[in-house]
Amino acid sequence: MKEHDIIIIGAGIAGMTAAIYTGRAGLRTLVLEQRVQGGQIINARKIENWPGDYGVSGADLMNKIYHQMNNFGVEIEFEAVVEIHEKSGGEKKQFLVKTEDSEYSCGAIILAMGTEPRKLSKKQAADAGKRPISYCATCDGALYKDKTVVVVGSGNTAKHEMKYLEGICKKVYHIHHDEPIPEDAEAVFVAIGRVPETGFLGGLVDLDENGYVVAGEDCKTSRAGVFVAGDCRTKDLRQLVTAAGDGAVAAEAATKYLRGE
Numbered sequence: 001m002k003e004h005d006i007i008i009i010g011a012g013i014a015g016m017t018a019a020i021y022t023g024r025a026g027l028r029t030l031v032l033e034q035r036v037q038g039g040q041i042i043n044a045r046k047i048e049n050w051p052g053d054y055g056v057s058g059a060d061l062m063n064k065i066y067h068q069m070n071n072f073g074v075e076i077e078f079e080a081v082v083e084i085h086e087k088s089g090g091e092k093k094q095f096l097v098k099t100e101d102s103e104y105s106c107g108a109i110i111l112a113m114g115t116e117p118r119k120l121s122k123k124q125a126a127d128a129g130k131r132p133i134s135y136c137a138t139c140d141g142a143l144y145k146d147k148t149v150v151v152v153g154s155g156n157t158a159k160h161e162m163k164y165l166e167g168i169c170k171k172v173y174h175i176h177h178d179e180p181i182p183e184d185a186e187a188v189f190v191a192i193g194r195v196p197e198t199g200f201l202g203g204l205v206d207l208d209e210n211g212y213v214v215a216g217e218d219c220k221t222s223r224a225g226v227f228v229a230g231d232c233r234t235k236d237l238r239q240l241v242t243a244a245g246d247g248a249v250a251a252e253a254a255t256k257y258l259r260g261e
């Protein structure tokens with residue numbers, strides 16, 4: 001089993017910023033990412049509130065951060081974490097991090113799993129049947145050119161998806177999260193918010209009633225040695241700058257923890 005000082009779960013902006021800090025601090029750092037690096041922002045075409053790079057696309061911004069991270073000896077593996085345990089015994093506290101294929105050991109962890117789109121209710125999923133379900137009109141809208149689709153959701157994201165699809169599709173229905181899916185819709189676009197990807201944590205750390213990891217601005221969780229950064233933390237503002245800020249704070253706290261400071 002490969003040993004690291006620290007394992008960071010998630011290669012979104014929070015996790016990669018944390019890795020830049022721990023890598024620069026000389027910690028043997030492993031980032032585990034279940035999909036591709038970049039996180040939820042990678043499909044955004046234009047970001048207007050990232051300081052210093054007005055209008056940058058999500059993909060370009062995250063690519064730059066990924067290459068910056070690679071300068072500091074950080075390892076990355078593309079595997080989904082499925083379980084974490086604190087190991088018993090031994091002089092120093094150690095954690096066992098299991099993925100579908102491997103097991104890793106480390107002295108500290110930063111949770112940076114972000115959020116994923118909320119899924120349809122059971123009833124609506126049954127209604128949708130075998131029809132394709134998408135969570136991103138910009139990514140998949142072109143597949144339904146001149147077809148009939150439905151957007152589920154009532155917030156700003158749903159409105160944005162509607163507007164985008166209206167430029168491509170023959171007809172776009174708009175329904176709320178509890179309404180039946182129209183029979184003639186050929187694809188379903190879901191925009192009913194996002195939820196934290198914390199289900200696999202079990203009882204490792206305290207979560208709030210919505211599944212977010214409970215921690216304040218110091219990014220310390222209820223368990224010593226486990227820190228949290230970014231959108232999966234309890235907080236008021238989920239944005240790129242706050243996720244990056246968390247990454248730095250969590251990395252600094254974890255570095256001090258590992259050095260016994």
Ligand SMILES: Cc1cc2nc3c(=O)[nH]c(=O)nc-3n(C[C@H](O)[C@H](O)[C@H](O)COP(=O)(O)OP(=O)(O)OC[C@H]3O[C@@H](n4cnc5c(N)ncnc54)[C@H](O)[C@@H]3O)c2cc1C
Pocket residue numbers: 009010011012013014015032033034035036037038039040041044046047048049050079080081082112113114115116197200229230231232238239240241243
């Ligand atoms: C469409 C859209 C537009 C946005 N526009 C803006 C904007 O203009 N400005 C702005 O400031 N913010 C914007 N945001 C919000 C911003 O994207 C988020 O606040 C930020 O990306 C959160 O970063 P994060 O690193 O915490 O999480 P994420 O970006 O969600 O990254 C988490 C990563 O963890 C991985 N992961 C999860 N579970 C596991 C696991 N078990 N094992 C391994 N890996 C795992 C995920 O695959 C993901 O890559 C936007 C969000 C969306 C969806």
